[in-house]
Amino acid sequence: MQEATSVSDGHGPGPSTLKYARRIVLLQYEARLPPTSSAFVWPPGSILLRAQAWLDRDLFGENKVGSSRRYRTLFLRELCARLDAAVQVECELLRSQGVDEIEFPEVDAALLERYVEAMAGGSSRPVTTISSSTPDDEFTTHYWPCSGRSQAESDDDDDDLLDSYASVTIREEGSAISKGTTGLRTWEAGLRLAGHLVSEPSLVTSSGARVVELGSGAGFVGAVCAKLQVMSTAQVARTFMTDMPGQVITRINDTLATNGLDSPQSCVEVHELDWLEISAERQQSRQRDDLPMLNFLNRAKPSLVLAADVVYDPDLIGPLVESIRACLEAGTRECQALVASTIRNADTYGAFKASLSAHGLSASVVELRCPVVPIPGDQCIDMPDLRLFPSVHDSALHGRVELLCVRLE
Numbered sequence: 001m002q003e004a005t006s007v008s009d010g011h012g013p014g015p016s017t018l019k020y021a022r023r024i025v026l027l028q029y030e031a032r033l034p035p036t037s038s039a040f041v042w043p044p045g046s047i048l049l050r051a052q053a054w055l056d057r058d059l060f061g062e063n064k065v066g067s068s069r070r071y072r073t074l075f076l077r078e079l080c081a082r083l084d085a086a087v088q089v090e091c092e093l094l095r096s097q098g099v100d101e102i103e104f105p106e107v108d109a110a111l112l113e114r115y116v117e118a119m120a121g122g123s124s125r126p127v128t129t130i131s132s133s134t135p136d137d138e139f140t141t142h143y144w145p146c147s148g149r150s151q152a153e154s155d156d157d158d159d160d161l162l163d164s165y166a167s168v169t170i171r172e173e174g175s176a177i178s179k180g181t182t183g184l185r186t187w188e189a190g191l192r193l194a195g196h197l198v199s200e201p202s203l204v205t206s207s208g209a210r211v212v213e214l215g216s217g218a219g220f221v222g223a224v225c226a227k228l229q230v231m232s233t234a235q236v237a238r239t240f241m242t243d244m245p246g247q248v249i250t251r252i253n254d255t256l257a258t259n260g261l262d263s264p265q266s267c268v269e270v271h272e273l274d275w276l277e278i279s280a281e282r283q284q285s286r287q288r289d290d291l292p293m294l295n296f297l298n299r300a301k302p303s304l305v306l307a308a309d310v311v312y313d314p315d316l317i318g319p320l321v322e323s324i325r326a327c328l329e330a331g332t333r334e335c336q337a338l339v340a341s342t343i344r345n346a347d348t349y350g351a352f353k354a355s356l357s358a359h360g361l362s363a364s365v366v367e368l369r370c371p372v373v374p375i376p377g378d379q380c381i382d383m384p385d386l387r388l389f390p391s392v393h394d395s396a397l398h399g400r401v402e403l404l405c406v407r408l409e
Contacts, residue, residue, distance in 0.1 A: 013047050016376030017383065018054075021047045023161045024373055024386040025079075026058050030141040031390050032071055032172075035078035039392040041384045045086030049105060052083055056110035058161060065139045065169055069118060076115040083107045140186070141169040142220075142389045144198040145374060146231065166231060168223045169258050171251070186220040187309035191389040192368055192401045193340035194224045198388065199369035203304060203338075204239070205232035212302040212327055214273070214320070215310040216241040217248060219255030225306065226261050226268045240300045242273035271296055275319035278326050297330035305337035305406075311352045312344070321355040328361070328408050337406040338366070344399040356406060366403045 013021070021043035033040050042048065067075070084107055091104045143165040170186055197204060204211050204225045213222045222241035229237040241252050252270050256262040278293045285291060305327040310320055324337050343349045356363045373386045395401070 013050060017047065018051050019161065020373075020376055020383060021051045022054055022058050024383075025051075025055065026161055027143055027373065027386060028390055029059055029067075029075060030065075030143065030167075032067060032138055032140045033390055034392055035075045037392045039390070039394070041386045041390075042082060043383065045082060045089060047383075048082060049086040049090060052108040052111065055079070056108065056114060060114060065141060068138050069121065071138060073115075073118040076111065076118055080107055080111060080115050083111070138172050139169055140172055141167050142191070142194070142224075143167045144195075144224075144371070144388050147201070166227055167259075168220060168227060168255075170218050170220050170223070170255050171258070172218065186218050187342065188391055188393040188398070189340035189342045189401050190217070190221045190308040191391055191393075192370070193306065193308045193338065193403065194221050195371055195387070195389045196338075196340075196366075196369045196403060197221075197224060197228065199371045201228050201232065204228050205237060206303075207235045207237070209237040209304065210240070210300060210302050210332075211238070211304045211306060212240045212242065212297070212300050212331075214242060214275075214305065214307040214323060214327070216243045216252050216270075217309075219252040221306060221308050222252070222268065223255055223259050223261060226256075226266070227259070229267050230261070237267060238300075239268045240271060240302070241268060242271050244274055245272040273323070275316060275323045279319040279322045282322055282326060294326060294330070297326055300330065302327055302331040303335055305331070305335065306339075307337065308340040309342055310339070311341045311349055314348050314351060317348070317352050317355050321352070321359050321361070324356075324406055325359050325361060325408070328406070335407075337404075339363075339404045339406055340368075340401060341404070342393075342399045342401050349402075353404075356404075360409045361406050362409050363404045363406045366405045368401065368403045 024041055024043065025048075028035075028040055043051065066072075087105050087107060091101075094104055095101075143162050144167075146164050146166050172186065203209075205228055209229070211222075211225055213225070216222045219241060222239055226239045229239060241256075243249055243252060249270060249272060253262065256266070256268055256270070261268050273293060273296070278297075281288070281291045281294050285294065305324065307320075307324070311317070324339070328335050328337060341349060341352070353363060371388045373388060375383060375385070393401075
């Protein structure tokens with residue numbers, strides 16, 4: 001880390017460094033990371049102070065999906081506290097240099113006004129909301145760089161920090177289990193699988209790619225997959241998002257609508273898929289003609305199967321593994337399944353891997369690709385890396401994420 005210089009001396013981080021600092025703050029705000037968490041990557045105070053004049057527009061400008069008042073208040077409290085601490089350090093430095101107090105920096109007035117409004121319980125300024133939301137909803141947006149535009153081009157354009165980024169917005173429930181299901185939130189393995197896919201987009205964008213996702217839940221991974229296909233030149237690539245009938249399917253459709261993926265011409269289809277029914281159909285396939293689950297998989301004919309955070313209930317391991325096998329059997333010759341799991345219980349995960357083997361499936365561990373926000377090459381002050389699809393997940397406390405590639409033996 002280089003020695004800090006004062007705001008008023010004309011020397012300090014260049015435009016690219018300041019833009020990177022603004023970008024990582026914005027990305028984490030949009031992802032609704034708890035601002036007091038040790039996982040939140042804050043720029044050094046001296047850089048944050050130099051960037052503050054842009055932050056109100058960056059964070060709360062037009063066409064931004066509004067955060068909950070609670071999150072906005074917590075974020076602004078932490079931001080203003082960090083800025084105030086940086087101001088105090090800067091003032092001490094300037095005072096030691098004999099600079100007149102009229103030249104001393106202050107916390108940005110627009111941010112302070114925004115904080116006061118949040119504390120008062122409302123805002124006189126317009127924010128974008130989504131029609132299906134309720135006051136307790138929290139919308140999170142995750143971004144990743146588009147491959148068609150270089151970061152250097154983006155840094156030459158100050159209109160939008162994320163102009164060269166694609167995104168998916170999702171409505172999250174506040175509790176881990178809501179409306180009787182765990183499927184209304186995005187879990188850590190889903191974030192890490194999404195990061196892997198944007199690092200290896202050919203997995204889902206090759207010509208004729210047909211992706212079936214098991215247990216789509218809130219729809220984050222499937223929406224990222226579909227966005228990658230839409231942005232690519234892939235011919236007839238499709239994504240099939242599946243889950244249990246009811247509330248979860250409704251949420252998947254909400255996610256697709258929020259992200260502009262619900263048109264009749266969209267590359268996405270949503271289907272009810274019950275793992276228990278698949279298991280029953282496989283056992284009765286010789287006695288029954290009506291096999292809707294297996295018929296759907298045969299029509300989908302996947303080239304890739306995706307699943308994230310689906311290994312959590314020991315009673316569902318057998319039906320899950322049978323469903324994976326059914327997808328692979330219905331798929332192309334090269335079909336493989338990528339299953340991302342947060343290993344919370346070693347016994348449950350071990351039973352899953354043993355069941356894969358017992359059902360004639362081979363599983364190998366794949367190194368997860370973990371992309372980070374590109375850092376400008378000309379920055380003069382060390383800055384921390386920020387992982388794309390950021391979260392506060394602590395592997396030591398909550399379990400590491402492992403990615404398996406599963407194939408027919």
